[in-house]
Amino acid sequence: MDIKILGPGCPKCQKLEAMTRETLAALGRTAEVTHVTELDAMMQYPVMSTPALVVDGVVRVQGHLPRREDLEAWLRAG
């Protein structure tokens, strides 16, 4: 599973990364988590606002933090 967090380093983006890592650990799954901070790299995805979570190339959420249960569902399915 390939996970990307898009965000230029704002507090919400850090929070999203922390939430993702915690949820992965709670599910007992391992995945590559990368935090993309370059604007040009972010523009590769259909994303208008940050933070955004991309799981296996699919934008799951953007512009706000997800609910824990949604996050769990995405990470379990991925």
Add this chain to the structure above:
Amino acid sequence: MTALQSGASSLASYLAAHVLLCLVPAFFVAGALSSLVPKESVTRWLGPAAPRWLAYPMAAVGGSLIAVCSCTVLPLFASIQKKGAGLGPAVTFLFFAPAGNILALSYTGVALGAEFAFARVFLSVVFGIGIGIAMATLFPETGRERAPDQPLAPAPRPARGVGPLLAALVALLLAGTLKLWPLEAILFSTSWPSPRLAALGTALSNLFPSDAARGEEGVTVHGLALIGALVAWGIVSWRGLAHVDDGVTRGTVAALSLTALMLLFAALRVGVDGEALRVTLTGRTAAVALVMGLVATLARRLDPFDARQWLWETWRFVRQIVPLLLVGVFVVGLVRVWIRPEWVHAVAGKNSLLANAAGVGFGIFMYFPTLVEVPVAKLFLSLGMHPGPLLAYLMADPELSLQSVLVISTLIGVRRTAGWVGLVAVFSLGAGLLWGARADGAGMGWLLLGALGWMAAIGVLVKTLAWLINHRSPLAKAHA
């Protein structure tokens, strides 16, 4: 020593007079806008498929919703420009975000007067859209694929109950700050003898004298109590709101209750009357209490997840902006001692072209953190700056600083950045001249004529420049 005293005085009167009833509700509004209103409700109008004529006004709306934080502004700017509606709307968005948001406007209204706040929001719309269209004309985008056939993204559903909550919060902001009859009316007044507080009041006014001529506000007993309350609120909120997104604790409840109590206390009129302490209930006190009750009722109806996100976001704004703002206010007070009114009079005391240019130039070369442009403007106003150059400064400063210009130039290139800076400067100059003429008593007809003339002049200038840039000889094009 006098400088330090002036800095402390500026900070104290600022905290007591402006922060509470204006900025505390405004932070809650900003938090709600940022966390509860889905950004897609605006960004869907800024995508590649969006109609042009809608993209400009929606970009302005987006700028005022997405507000203060540059870390959301820049990614959105880049994506509107590169993948969305294009350079023009992106520039409109970029212009509106720092000047047209709720925090900047309500603070301007309280510190400089409602007139300046209206001028700021109205001119931000005109400037934002005008500069956006001018940029799109100057630097037309060729070869960038647009997808007019692609359907718009579906409208997202906003969180339940957000509209009424936002309305109630804005009502709270207005009830706390407007200087109108029913709010100023006295409902009930009582006093009891308190020689100690009276002595404290005298000591405070000796330490922080109020000087209307220099625009310095004194500190009263009420003000001192409010500062104490605000410090306590900061500490309690730090514990109660910083981790509210993980769950509501007793600290959260304490922080919110303290917020309500503090706002209520700020809406009372408390003063020393001879040897006695006089407490007066006004229409404002009643209105603030009523609207806060409404806000609490509506907030309870929010989904708990949404409510936690709202509080967390609100606290983040407070933490991000308030410390720098306090430092800024202190430094403004400190500097006030060394600036002589004669200098301000000499440079910008009259509404001349040069004075307005000085206002714009100061705006470009000085960098102030978010919102600090307001106390700086207030300082200049109290030192005798003419309203015209002051408005020119106020329009240019939040948009242009060496730092932001550097960041923007990495995104859109040096040439376009130069165009952006030039346009902001020219627009601000015109607005300053007209506003100054209005303050000097020019009639509405002349102002309208002046505004139209200025717009026409900018239009001709932009068209000519665009022609020069885009119809250069083939040789020049090959070099470019």
